[in-house]
Amino acid sequence: MTSAAASSSLDFRKKRTAMFAMLAALAMLGLGYAAVPLYRMFCQVTGFGGTTQRATESDAAIAERLAQSAGGQTISVRFDGSVARDMPWSFGPEQVTDTVTIGQRDMAIYLAKNNSDQPVTGTATFNVEPAQAGIYFNKIQCFCFTEQTLQPGQEVRMPVLYYVDPKAMDDPNMQGVEQITLSYTFHRAKD
Structure with a gap:
């Protein structure tokens, strides 16, 4: 493998890792916003608390x-x-x-x-x-x-x-x- 091909492969892996990290951060943000209504629904259905x-x-x-x-x-x-x-x-x-x-x-x-x-x-x-x-x-x-x-x-x-x-x-x-x-x-x- 040439050094140009290795560098290109490394760049691709870095971009893929960054993309997964961004998607994980967005998913956590979405869950943070959904937590309150989901908890409220859970409490209303079960009588919890x-x-x-x-x-x-x-x-x-x-x-x-x-x-x-x-x-x-x-x-x-x-x-x-x-x-x-x-x-x-x-x-x-x-x-x-x-x-x-x-x-x-x-x-x-x-x-x-x-x-x-x-x-x-x-x-x-x-x-x-x-x-x-x-x-x-x-x-x-x-x-x-x-x-x-x-x-x-x-x-x-x-x-x-x-x-x-x-x-x-x-x-x-x-x-x-x-x-x-x-x-x-x-x-x-x-x-």
Whole structure:
């Protein structure tokens, strides 16, 4: 092999290695951007980390029929609300606890007030404790599904329509769970 051919072969290998390195870097960048939505989907499907489920009215109707065969068992639900440090709102539940029939729709009301002199848009993050209850806690309607804008001094009532899936009674991980806590934190929405 001549020195020109060897040099050409070496240049080709260097370019190929550089191309693979660039493709690997782009793949890692893509995975970095996809990680948050993929993790969110995983949590919503599995209830991991206390992520609640989003239900439809027909899902709730099916759960109510299942609950009739469950004998009207109840569970305590505790409601919690807070705001991030930079959020000039007051926010919390109207009622701190409620005893609900498993499988039956129920409603919780949260109160929010904008304490600033300008409109503020917020978004709520949420979770359920204990974490294993997240897959069984179903929200039909919730203020947390969309951003909320409050005008200066405005106070609003924010309802959450939910139910606890009767399948929770068949899960060994739910044995001994007497109370589920639904917790929200309001953050300023990004502009």
